[in-house]
Amino acid sequence: MGSVAGIGDLRDKVENINALPTIPGVLKRLLGVIENPRVSLNEISNFVSNDPALTTKVLKMVNSPVYGFPGRISSVNQAVILLGLSVVKGLLLGVSVFDLMQKTMIGLWEHSLGCAIIARLIAEKKGLKEPEEASIDGLLHDIGKVLLILRFPDKYEKAMHDADINGMGIYEAERLHYGTTHASVGSWMAQKWRFPQKLVDVIEHHHKPHLSKSAPVESAIVHLSDILVRARGFGFAGDHTLMAVNPKSWQMLGLSEADLRDVLWTFEESLEMTEDLAL
Amino acid sequence: MPKTTPDKLKPGMKLLRPVTNRGGMVLLGEGTELTAALIEKIRDMDADSIFVQGISPPSTSKEEALSDLDRRFKSAEGKPYMDVIKKALREHIEGLYG
Numbered sequence: 001m002g003s004v005a006g007i008g009d010l011r012d013k014v015e016n017i018n019a020l021p022t023i024p025g026v027l028k029r030l031l032g033v034i035e036n037p038r039v040s041l042n043e044i045s046n047f048v049s050n051d052p053a054l055t056t057k058v059l060k061m062v063n064s065p066v067y068g069f070p071g072r073i074s075s076v077n078q079a080v081i082l083l084g085l086s087v088v089k090g091l092l093l094g095v096s097v098f099d100l101m102q103k104t105m106i107g108l109w110e111h112s113l114g115c116a117i118i119a120r121l122i123a124e125k126k127g128l129k130e131p132e133e134a135s136i137d138g139l140l141h142d143i144g145k146v147l148l149i150l151r152f153p154d155k156y157e158k159a160m161h162d163a164d165i166n167g168m169g170i171y172e173a174e175r176l177h178y179g180t181t182h183a184s185v186g187s188w189m190a191q192k193w194r195f196p197q198k199l200v201d202v203i204e205h206h207h208k209p210h211l212s213k214s215a216p217v218e219s220a221i222v223h224l225s226d227i228l229v230r231a232r233g234f235g236f237a238g239d240h241t242l243m244a245v246n247p248k249s250w251q252m253l254g255l256s257e258a259d260l261r262d263v264l265w266t267f268e269e270s271l272e273m274t275e276d277l278a279l
Numbered sequence: 280m281p282k283t284t285p286d287k288l289k290p291g292m293k294l295l296r297p298v299t300n301r302g303g304m305v306l307l308g309e310g311t312e313l314t315a316a317l318i319e320k321i322r323d324m325d326a327d328s329i330f331v332q333g334i335s336p337p338s339t340s341k342e343e344a345l346s347d348l349d350r351r352f353k354s355a356e357g358k359p360y361m362d363v364i365k366k367a368l369r370e371h372i373e374g375l376y377g
Contacts, residue, residue: 070296228364228368230351231348231351231352231364231365231368232371233344233347233348233351240351241354242351242352242353242354242355242361243354244355244358244359244361245358245359245360245361245364247359247360257363257366257367260363260364261370261371264367264368264371265334265371265374268334268371269332269333269334272334272335273282273330
């Protein structure tokens, strides 16, 4: 593994994750809808509305502090109109996919939710126009971990074990075991699922935000959110190693100590309202 | 703290979210400071949960929480700006204990 041919083969295997027998029918149908380049808001909305369990999950999420509309959204239609197509697609993917791997990496959902909240709070501080897009960036940044776990569960357990005993980050352990990382794997799939280029870019670069071309600010936001959630000790993302902040990205965001304190405090308040978001 | 039940409300608490009736009409706005009279009214309404400002204290001790924080930052020690982040986190965690 690690050769160019090896990576191509790995990419094929991940991209055809749909064919795995362990993927439930409802998720296969959802992925079909998400991949359709001509899918309309109406079709998405109908798809969700026809599934009561999915509807409940989506409404819980959109009314949670992950987004900025507490308690105000009562229908899937309204959510789709307020949040827009790509945010809703990301949300659907998040609530359906993380469900599948709860046991392998307990705490990744919490980590992702935490990043979604902090990313939105930082985006608001920085005056970004669409802070809910930062939520989706945060929610999905580690989606590659889910895909690697689903596709190669035993190998991933080994990578986590390696990270644990050698005190290295899961990112480095993945590179040793797969020749690539969850960042790249996640971005391949985000491309396949036709997510906006910025989201693809954020997923690819959340460990190296200074390399991002189309979304340097968004990548820096998710990078810092990832660090803050881990530093706070909330959730689990595969290792016990806190990565250092990228100095350029830190400078670019230019957050003051007061900003950080604000973000952390609001995060804390938000967390207590997300208890019912457990999958 | 934010999500709590009507029986745990105390005068002086402030609402984090509006209190609405079943039709969704706002009865008490966000930020309202609760008085004994208002709390009576909320209890009469038979609401399931009320959101108030503030944070409930963590279940671990402060010393434990701070030594966990030190442990988490070990791998990033000495890296640029990580001291600023750690300081903010330390103050934040201390703040959770009031």
